[in-house]
Amino acid sequence: MKLTIERSALLKALSHVQSVVEKRNTIPILSNVQIEAADGQLTLTATDLDLAIVEHTGADIAQDGATTVPAHTLHDIVRKLPDGAQVGLSLNDRTLTLNAGRSRFTLACLPREDFPVMSAGELPHRFTLPATQMKRLIDKTRFAISTEETRYYLNGIYLHVAEGEKGSTLRAVATDGHRLAQVEVALPDGAAGMPGIIIPRKTVQEIRKHLDEFEGEIGIELSDTKILFRFAHAVVTSKLIDGTFPDYSRVIPEGNDRLLKISCEEFSEAVDRVSTISSDKSRSVKLALETDKIMLSVTSPENGTATEELAADYGAEAMEIGFNSRYLLDILDQVEGDEVEARLADSASPTVMRDGADESALYVLMPMRV
Known part of the structure; x- marks a missing residue:
């Protein structure tokens, strides 16, 4: 050679x-x-x-x-x-x-x-997906992938065909038990009969690196056990996680009737500021909601306290709820619009968050005791 x-x-x-x-x-x-x-x-x-x-x-x-x-x-x-x-x-x-x-x-x-050869075997389901849509499916969900090896079936992104009010879509879901991220794109031709698959975290990371330098259509071929991604100059073949993804729809609350609308940028910056004082791993932040305002507060026995008040669109009865600030910021980082919407029930129930400018993405965040 x-x-x-x-x-x-x-x-x-x-x-x-x-x-x-x-x-x-x-x-x-x-x-x-x-x-x-x-x-x-x-x-x-x-x-x-x-x-x-x-x-x-x-x-x-x-x-x-x-x-x-x-x-x-x-x-x-x-x-x-x-x-x-x-x-x-x-x-x-x-x-x-x-x-x-x-x-x-x-x-x-x-x-x-x-050198071992990894054979893909028979891959009966084939379709193409624009690189921009693949990037979106990954970026909006990968922060919620679990790193707990004991719950191995959560160590990836669950990609499947979902039926909704607007017909069939290709939906990606990831959760670690504390938060859940769900995003969907239009169902590509050829994907209708595909099984629900769990793409491992490492594979997701490698695919994302290729997407930074690639524009155009990605060829995707898959079976129950393997998936293949075809780029212009590269082919990525991966085993899928052999497990059953839980019925995530059961943790998405339907009846949350308290609606909070707030500027995403202001909210994100304020959460980041007040959580600086927190010393524990959980980095909990308390939100006190009142009519058209929200008070953020963090208390740390070692460092002291921090509070900040923000204007918000909120008309329901007053309530307090606590969140892990890191998890909250991860979700706010995905919001592309100016406004984030949160639907709350009470201090012990999951909160549903949405991007004001993007109906196809949905996030669920579990509260903390603070």
Whole structure:
């Protein structure tokens, strides 16, 4: 194998694939990235056995060939090379030599035959989704993905077809038991018969990185156990979480009759300010609602107290409720309109929050005792 490639092209492809590789691996080959030169392009493949990324990039191929080298080491070397450098890669027996300007590196290789191939299998459900819509489904929900490994079925985004007043939609839901995020987009052609699937947190993170640099349609293929995302120069294949997502509709309250409307920016900044005084992990903030105003307060035994009053549109009877300020801010960060709407019942019941400018997104936040 012998080839020449521009540093920026190699770095871009490597940065996508190396993030799949775990820092510590008990199986040495999983620390490596597979490099294959053929048909005028360089193909990089990385996997952790649950998730695989194959990325293609143009290169000047003098001799075809393939091998595997340590992913993080190669990425660090290329990252530290000067901008605009031409990188030469050549394979000699079991070592890969990298030349760039006056720099020369020799890396130990492992045989390509030992590299695991993750087969997608039969993927009967196929559709395309604009990158902007995929980005929206991820960004509006991923903050609520659970990190508790014991409730593994909550460690991802639940993607499924939902029936509503406006017909069928493609809906994404994530929850960690403290808050829930739900957003939907128009149902793409071909998605009608798809099963409800749970896309793992790590896969969601990798897909989101690709979306930053991609515009256009993403090809999505899936079965009950696997999903494949097809970009212009990359293919991401992932196992799905083997579990049943809970019936989340039961935690979305229907009868919350106290409506609060408030400027999202002012509310967010005020919550952030008063929670500075809080020292405990929960960072609880108390909201006292009265006619057309809201009082935020935080009390910390070590640091003191903080209060702030805000004007708001509220006409129901006075009430107090407490929230985790971090969770509240996470939801407010997703609101794109000027105003956020909150529907409350009482201090012990979940609150429903919506973006005043976006009906397709809904958030549920559990209260705290303060």
